[in-house]
Amino acid sequence: MRIAVCIxxxxxxxxxLRLRKDGRWVDEEDLPFxxxxxxxxxxxxxxxxxxxxxxxxxxxxxxxxxxxEALRKALALGAQRAVHLQDxxxxxxxxxxxxxxxxxxxxxxxxxxxxxxxxxxxxGYGATASVLAGLLGWPHAWLVMGVELEEGGASLKVVRxxxxxxxxxxxxxxxxxxxxxxxxxHPRYASLKGIMQAKRKxxxxxxxxxxxxxxxxxGAAGSRLEVVSVAFPSxxxxxxxxxxxAATAARVLVEKLRNxxxxx
Amino acid sequence: MSEDLMSKKIWIVTQHRDGKLHRMSRExxxxxxxxxxxxxxxxxxVILGSGIDGLAAEIAGYDLAAVHTADHAxxxxxxxxxxxxxxxxxxxxxxxxxxxxxxxxxxxxxxxxLAQRVDAGLLPEVTSFENGDDxxxxxxxxxxxxxxxxxxxxxxxxxxxxxxxxxxxxxxxATGSAPVAALGLGExxxxxxxxxxxxxxxxxxxxxxxxxxxxxxxxxxxADKMAPARELAELLGAEIGASRPVIDSDWLPRDRQIGxxxxxxAPKLYIAIGISGAIQHLVGMKGSSVxxxxxxxxxxxxxxxxxxxxxxxxxxxxxxxxxxxRELKQAG
Numbered sequence: 086m087r088i089a090v091c092i093x094x095x096x097x098x099x100x101x102l103r104l105r106k107d108g109r110w111v112d113e114e115d116l117p118f119x120x121x122x123x124x125x126x127x128x129x130x131x132x133x134x135x136x137x138x139x140x141x142x143x144x145x146x147x148x149x150x151x152x153x154e155a156l157r158k159a160l161a162l163g164a165q166r167a168v169h170l171q172d173x174x175x176x177x178x179x180x181x182x183x184x185x186x187x188x189x190x191x192x193x194x195x196x197x198x199x200x201x202x203x204x205x206x207x208x209g210y211g212a213t214a215s216v217l218a219g220l221l222g223w224p225h226a227w228l229v230m231g232v233e234l235e236e237g238g239a240s241l242k243v244v245r246x247x248x249x250x251x252x253x254x255x256x257x258x259x260x261x262x263x264x265x266x267x268x269x270x271h272p273r274y275a276s277l278k279g280i281m282q283a284k285r286k287x288x289x290x291x292x293x294x295x296x297x298x299x300x301x302x303x304g305a306a307g308s309r310l311e312v313v314s315v316a317f318p319s320x321x322x323x324x325x326x327x328x329x330x331a332a333t334a335a336r337v338l339v340e341k342l343r344n345x346x347x348x349x
Numbered sequence: 350m351s352e353d354l355m356s357k358k359i360w361i362v363t364q365h366r367d368g369k370l371h372r373m374s375r376e377x378x379x380x381x382x383x384x385x386x387x388x389x390x391x392x393x394x395v396i397l398g399s400g401i402d403g404l405a406a407e408i409a410g411y412d413l414a415a416v417h418t419a420d421h422a423x424x425x426x427x428x429x430x431x432x433x434x435x436x437x438x439x440x441x442x443x444x445x446x447x448x449x450x451x452x453x454x455x456x457x458x459x460x461x462x463l464a465q466r467v468d469a470g471l472l473p474e475v476t477s478f479e480n481g482d483d484x485x486x487x488x489x490x491x492x493x494x495x496x497x498x499x500x501x502x503x504x505x506x507x508x509x510x511x512x513x514x515x516x517x518x519x520x521x522x523a524t525g526s527a528p529v530a531a532l533g534l535g536e537x538x539x540x541x542x543x544x545x546x547x548x549x550x551x552x553x554x555x556x557x558x559x560x561x562x563x564x565x566x567x568x569x570x571x572a573d574k575m576a577p578a579r580e581l582a583e584l585l586g587a588e589i590g591a592s593r594p595v596i597d598s599d600w601l602p603r604d605r606q607i608g609x610x611x612x613x614x615a616p617k618l619y620i621a622i623g624i625s626g627a628i629q630h631l632v633g634m635k636g637s638s639v640x641x642x643x644x645x646x647x648x649x650x651x652x653x654x655x656x657x658x659x660x661x662x663x664x665x666x667x668x669x670x671x672x673x674x675r676e677l678k679q680a681g
Contacts, residue, residue, distance in 0.1 A: 098493045098625075099567075102648075111492065180461060180471050206493050210473050212461035215429075219465030224430070224540050227458040228610075242544065246610050248454050250549045255428075256542040266610075268597035309470030309508065313483055313499040315491060317648055324642070324655040334659045335669035338641065339677060341657060346639045348561075348618040349585075349677065 086140035086238050088131045089191055090164065091201040091214065092124040094148055094155040098206050108314045120155045123202025127265040129272040130232060131200045132163045138238060140197075141165050147175050147186055153288070160283035161275035172292040177305030177312075184216035186303045189296040191221070196260060197238060203228050203264045218262035225262035226255065230269050357390030360445040361413075362436070364455055365396070365404055373451030373512075375519035378411050380475075380512040381449040382523055387480045390446060393417060395532070397435055399425035405529045412525030423537045429459035430540025437466045438535045445507055452511035454609075460509050470508035472500065474628075476516040489513075493627045494650040514609070514632045553604035553612075554588065561587035561618045564607055564634070565595055568623020568644060568663060572600040577667035578622055584674045590614065592630045608633035623663050626651030643667070 096102065097117040105112040120128075128144065135142045144159040146152045147170035156167040168190055175186050191199065199221070204211035211227070218225030230252060231244030238259060245253045246266055275283075293300050301307060325341070327334045343349040361381035363374035378394060385392035391414040396405050399422050409416045419435040440448065440463070450456040452474050464471040476497070478487045484501055487510070491498045502508050556562060563582040569575060582589050590607040591600070607614055608630040615636035622643050624630060631654055634640070642655040643663050652658045659666055 096492065098495060101646075102492065102495055111496070180473075181464060184465070208491055208498075209489075209493070210461075210471070211457045212464075212471055212473055215458070215461035216465045216471070219462045225462070226541075228454055245458075246454065246549075247546070248609060249613065250553070250606075250611060252547050252549055254544040254547065256544055257540070267593070271599075309502055309504050309506075310472060311501045311503050313486055313501050315496045315498045317495070318490075318497050318650055318653055324652045324658040326647075326652070326658045326660065331661055331665040331669045334661060335666055335673050338657055338659060338670065339673040342618070342639070342641070343677065346618075346656065348639050349674070 086135060086138040086197045087195065088135055088140060088142050088198045088200060089196045090124070090128050090131045090142060090144045090159070091187055091199065092128060092144055092146050092155060092159060093121040093202075093205050093207075094118045094146060094152045095121045095205055095207040104315070109312050110315055118151055118155070120158060121202050121205050123204060123265055123267045125202075125272045126267050126269050127200040127202050127263075128159055128162060128164065129270045130263075130265055131198070132273070133270065134198070134232065134234065138234065143168060143196075145170065145187065145190060147183060149176065156288060157283050158275065160286045160288075161279040162273060163279060164286075166286060167288040169288060169290045171290050173304075174293040174300035174306070175304045177308065178303055179308035179310040180210040180212035181216050181309070182303050182307035183213050184220060185307065186293070186296070186298060187213070187217050188220040189298050190291055191217075198260060199223075199262045201262070201264055203266050214262050214264045221260070221262065223260050223262055224257040225264065226257060227264045228266045229263050230266050232263060357388050358443065358445040359385040359388070359390050359392045360440075360443070360448040361392060361394045362448060362450050362456075363394055363396050363408060364451055364453055365398065365401075368404070370404060370407060371451060371453065372519065373453055373514055375522050376514070376517045377449050377451040377512055378408070378413070379519060379522035380517040382412060383517065383521075384447060384449065384478065387478070388446065388485070393445075394527070395419065395436070395439070397424050397432055409527040409529050410524055411527065412523035413527040416527045416529045417532045418529060419532045419534055421534055421537045423539050426539070426543050427455055428539040428541040428543070429462050431537055432459045433463045433466055435532070435534055435537045436463055439532045440467045440469070440507060442533070448507060448509045450509065450511040452513050456511050460511060464509050467507065469506060470502055470504070472502065472508055472510035474513045475510050476513050490628055493625070495625070495648060513628060515635065549603060556588050556590055556605070556607060556612045556614045559588040559614065559616050561585045562590045562607070562614055562616045562637075563587045563620045563622065564590040564592065564624060565601070565622050566592040566624030566630075567594040568625070569595065569600070570623070570664075574664070575600065577664070577671060580671050581620070581667060581674070584671060584678065585618070587618075587620075592624045592627070621651050621655070622667065624651050625649040626654065
């Protein structure tokens, strides 16, 4: 089974964020980046499926030079090859524009499955891989909490998360695009051997020209959405912020909960 | 109104399950009506399913120019292929300016596919819009709710947008009387075989009845660091809950999860510890009467839905808080 995994490198959401000068995104200087959480789970799921079927895992990522670090980590975890879509023309794309670039890269070879996370922790469109499925003409499932191969991989039994604590179990044909939800498995850690081997694994860089893509249909130029500005939400709107050291804050909180909110 | 203005059109695609309209369908109707008003457009609703006359009649009780029904046996259960094959030809023919969806697990599953099929723009998880100096600008959360993005739409053609849970009030949807008519359907084919539906956690703890909930997030730092939070819960007679990352890390069992994929709670007192407040968590607890948040990040979105906030290290604040509550209990 040949599996492609699309990963995205995103700002560590635990990090302190600052606005970029133009006010249209966060300042990426000194900002720590990580592999998007649900993509890590997608990679683990792909590695497990490939181990079961004796297949190959190819990891793809679109983004600037820093993305090489995320790809190297994926190789250290066990992916066999990496493909880096690196071109300024790819930057700033909305979900359809990014899906077009990924589609062009994936169409160069044949895969049985494309796995990726359900949603990125930065733009959070939750849509790129579903658009990709449409472009490939493959069935897909979003928010997947379980994947089981059936009939030697001809179809998949997929557990999809629904709202209010329910799961739906569906069967879809392969090839398919599977968008994995965080929590589906327990992602492995890279071994020292894996990290050493990653250095020798093939990493390919592709530009829009390499893929025969018109720069006007990808990235910001190919997007229907245009970010005017980003801002921090109004902090503590409605909340009384309690100041002081831990002991003072705790005392004031208890007083307020008892005398003001009357819940203690 | 001039013909040019009249020609603008907003569609609203509603959602339902087990014969009931999804709560967020009414929010989508309200959002669609407001957008139509801002643009001088007409608002029309769509419902898909099998045997949906009753639901269509219910939707027709809102102030809409029309209610379109897509009634087909292949739409009895939701599948992305079925919904896309029913909606794509209808959208291509009617060419609405915007199509409003509730931002649900179902719509996120198929709306991107629909956008690809009809070559429409895609604007997920809208929380508000404003037709001001910058033109028509929408807001949506980014970076797990830590920031808000203001977004404009460029180019020509339909845009499919979804509205976040709770962003538009269902009560603000204007009532009226709309004509109901069947959509012309082409071939409608389901693309998934539905094998069943299961509860995620059996014998689950019912957090919805708890009066007090102590909820922990990723900031708690590990399964071995849970003791002060457990002590607080014990002192208050509270149930322990958690946000999703805690569950995914196996620090607590899945039946303790609060949020869109877990339980929905509405206690008298909700104490959020080390929870930053991603929207997926907030939708599960915003019905709480009094919310307290303790977090090291002063910009954590949880403070926006809190009554009381403490910015600080929870491992320092919690022991102090437990001591004060113990004192109070001994005194009282």
